[in-house]
Amino acid sequence: MDKRLVWLAVGSFAMSTVGFVFSSLLPSIAADAHISIPSAGYLITAFSLSYAVGAPTLSALFGAVDRRRLLAAAMLVFVAGNALAAVSSSFATLAAAQVVMGMAAGLFAATAQATAVMLAGPEHRALAISVVVGGTTFAVALGAPLGALIAAFWGWRGTFGAIALLGLACALVLWVRLPRGMQGTRLTMRERLRSLGQPGIASSLAVTLLYLTGSFVLISYLAPLAMEGAGLPELALPGMLLAFGAGAVIGNLSSGLLADRFGATRMVALSLFLAALMCIAISLDLKFLPHSLAGPILIGLMVPWGIIGWGFPPAQASRLVAYAPDIAHLTLSLNASAIYFGIAIGTLLGGRVLDYSTPANLGIAAAAFPIVALAVLAASLRAGRVAVMQAD
Secondary structure, rough: OOOOOHHHHHHHHHHHHHHHHHHHHHHHHHHHHHHHHHOOOHHHHHHHHHHHHHHHHHHHHHHEEEEEEEHHHHHHHHHHHHHHHHHHHHHHHHHHHHHHHHHHHHHHHHHHHHHHHHHHHHHHHHHHHHHHHHHHHHHHHHHHHHHHHHHHHHHHHHHHHHHHHHHHHHHHHOOOOOOOEEOOOOOOOHHHHHHHHOOOHHHHHHHHHHHHHHHHHOOOOOHHHHHHHHHOOOOEEEEEEEHHHHHHHHHHHHHHHHHHHHHHHHHHHHHHHHHHHHHHHHHHHHOOOOOOHHHHHHHHHHHHHHHHOOOOOOOOOHHHHHHHHHHHHHHHHHHHHHHHHHHHHHHHHHHHHHHHHHHHHHHHHHHHHHHHHHHHHHHHHHHHHHHHHHHO
């Protein structure tokens, strides 16, 4: 394996950590900005929407630029966004920093995967992409709990400062180690969106959107879920994120193997069903048990929740690639946008639940989305079978 792929993964790790550590930072950011936690949740929405829009649009604009320069520039813009967040004196400045970080992260992610394939060669495409995407998995497993731990001792500004330092080191290494002259292929937005017309692609992206929406109704507000809903102290958050991350690594590694053995569609359907059950279980735990029991049970649910949550992405990516292997780079890019659109929508909806209800109801609201996604999946499979029968 080309060792330069590791630094692309480190870049993905730094950028993804911002998205996943936010759930633990919201209470302290809300307190400093004198706003409610749901209002602070708009910061997650700003980052996620910027990522979802930035990945395809900026890739279309700068796709032909030298990869080395583009990756280093995207990382440096990301570093600047984190530095701005660390010294921000107003909520508006902090929100602007999230937009900068999200756009840079979206561009970096799309470029990093394409660069990884160029470095490794088409015969090792799957391995190269998995190494880069692995940075995101480790952001969940290690980045988010470490960021939460830094915030517990040095405040949320310290977390953004630490991520900025990591990003700066990564930008320098990428500039030194990556070869010059790796030119990309510029594709217009129309060419990128044309893949939506392929059979099964649009419905699959809808499933991704719905699944992530439901997940982040809960994940974005893990802090009020734990502290207000289950009576846990703030120092419990890093441990909870670590437990969730450990489950995420298990789910990510096992999902591909299980999908190869039992079929990616079965794995996606199972993930949707179990995710709905997990969301309901979390709500029932907080609604009907005293804090002395609800808190430990919530912590205990973190590992299986991580396994279920991160069992979905590899299997879903496998389904998308199987539908149209020749345009996998386009469909996976659109899938990444669907993921971050889902994160943005889920954060918005979770905030509205907290505006009018209690954290205990977050799970009930979240469970509706994987159930609807199951219905969309079933309808698309049924439509596919009908199309095959008519063709015959």
